[in-house]
Amino acid sequence: MNETNVTPDEAATAVRTILERIEEAAVVDRRVLHAMLAAVLARGHVLLEDVPGTGKTVTARVIAEAMGLEFTRIQFTPDLLPSDVTGSTVYDEHAGEFEFAKGPVFANVVLADEINRAPPKTQAALLEAMEERQVSVDGTTHDLPRPFVVIATQNPIEQEGTFRLPEAQRDRFSVKTSFGYPDVDGEMGLLERRANRRTLSPSVDPAVTPDSVRVLQMLTETVAVDEKVRRYIVELARETRRDGRAEIGVSPRGVQRVFEAARAAATIDGRSYVTPDDVKRLAQPTMAHHIVLTTEATVEGIEGRDVVRDALETVDVPGVAPNSDESDGTNESADADGSSVETEEVSEPLPEAEETALENPADDGV
Numbered sequence: 608m609n610e611t612n613v614t615p616d617e618a619a620t621a622v623r624t625i626l627e628r629i630e631e632a633a634v635v636d637r638r639v640l641h642a643m644l645a646a647v648l649a650r651g652h653v654l655l656e657d658v659p660g661t662g663k664t665v666t667a668r669v670i671a672e673a674m675g676l677e678f679t680r681i682q683f684t685p686d687l688l689p690s691d692v693t694g695s696t697v698y699d700e701h702a703g704e705f706e707f708a709k710g711p712v713f714a715n716v717v718l719a720d721e722i723n724r725a726p727p728k729t730q731a732a733l734l735e736a737m738e739e740r741q742v743s744v745d746g747t748t749h750d751l752p753r754p755f756v757v758i759a760t761q762n763p764i765e766q767e768g769t770f771r772l773p774e775a776q777r778d779r780f781s782v783k784t785s786f787g788y789p790d791v792d793g794e795m796g797l798l799e800r801r802a803n804r805r806t807l808s809p810s811v812d813p814a815v816t817p818d819s820v821r822v823l824q825m826l827t828e829t830v831a832v833d834e835k836v837r838r839y840i841v842e843l844a845r846e847t848r849r850d851g852r853a854e855i856g857v858s859p860r861g862v863q864r865v866f867e868a869a870r871a872a873a874t875i876d877g878r879s880y881v882t883p884d885d886v887k888r889l890a891q892p893t894m895a896h897h898i899v900l901t902t903e904a905t906v907e908g909i910e911g912r913d914v915v916r917d918a919l920e921t922v923d924v925p926g927v928a929p930n931s932d933e934s935d936g937t938n939e940s941a942d943a944d945g946s947s948v949e950t951e952e953v954s955e956p957l958p959e960a961e962e963t964a965l966e967n968p969a970d971d972g973v
Contacts, residue, residue, distance in 0.1 A: 717758070
């Protein structure tokens with residue numbers, strides 16, 4: 608075990624390798640993958656809404672494989688019980704005592720497939736896990752693995768046999784996005800991949816290890832956000848609350864999720880600071896699902912992203928010079944040209960093999 612200092616450029620290279628590995632098996636718009644990886648690096652969760660057959664399940668599994676993370680899939684059904692998700696206490700006859708049998712939620716990446724086909728009580732079983740990274744069963748708390756990410760899929764609410772996710776549940780997701788149907792080239796590429804493999808479901812080799820993901824998450828926590836950019840996030844949220852079509856605008860928790868995702872976007876791009884473009888790029892996938900529309904707006908076909916789009920057009924974009932940010936807990940020094948640069952380094956013990964993967968991910972067998 609050695610101490611490894613990871614720079615923003617090295618982090619961006621590692622993320623790029625992860626993206627390329629995912630795209631070997633899945634046909635997904637790069638902007639959607641960017642938003643999903645931003646949620647992972649921000650220690651958040653992802654909600655995918657789309658019609659069946661668009662690749663939601665495959666993409667979730669491939670993301671876990673590309674990051675070397677343990678993956679489990681929970682098929683949500685109307686008869687699924689909370690204990691089927693979290694686990695339960697069972698009696699061991701041989702030992703003569705009760706012991707906890709872990710449920711499928713004990714993994715790094717948990718796919719909650721078709722989450723809105725289960726009743727609200729079972730959906731709520733994920734609440735503590737998503738927010739606290741732990742589950743409580745029979746008065747005992749059990750920690751979940753780190754990193755821990757829930758990727759939930761749901762069919763459109765108009766589909767038969769679905770239950771609407773409670774507001775408290777939706778508020779726990781950092782990002783909500785959809786794939787849509789691929790274009791002609793995308794579907795042709797899908798058939799090409801299928802023709803070149805002998806298995807029904809695609810898979811990929813890991814590009815990094817779980818330790819790498821933890822390092823990337825730590826690096827994301829050090830990304831600085833200028834006060835003007837913070838104010839920009841707050842004003843966007845407040846504008847959604849003033850919109851007459853919104854019964855409830857973006858919550859304070861939602862504001863924090865935008866902040867965290869914007870820092871992750873900077874990490875993906877190899878920067879140690881957030882720009883207003885990071886916020887604008889992720890505004891809709893991080894804000895729209897936090898908005899509760901009025902009945903009239905719903906009847907008129909208005910969506911949360913419409914409210915966010917109008918907020919983006921209304922709120923002035925701040926002018927922020929690169930690295931002219933608040934320290935945000937990091938140390939800064941002047942570069943040779945007088946500009947401010949970050950001097951804090953993130954250290955995390957990694958396996959020796961992983962040092963090479965982060966320094967030059969392209970050499971790990973791609």
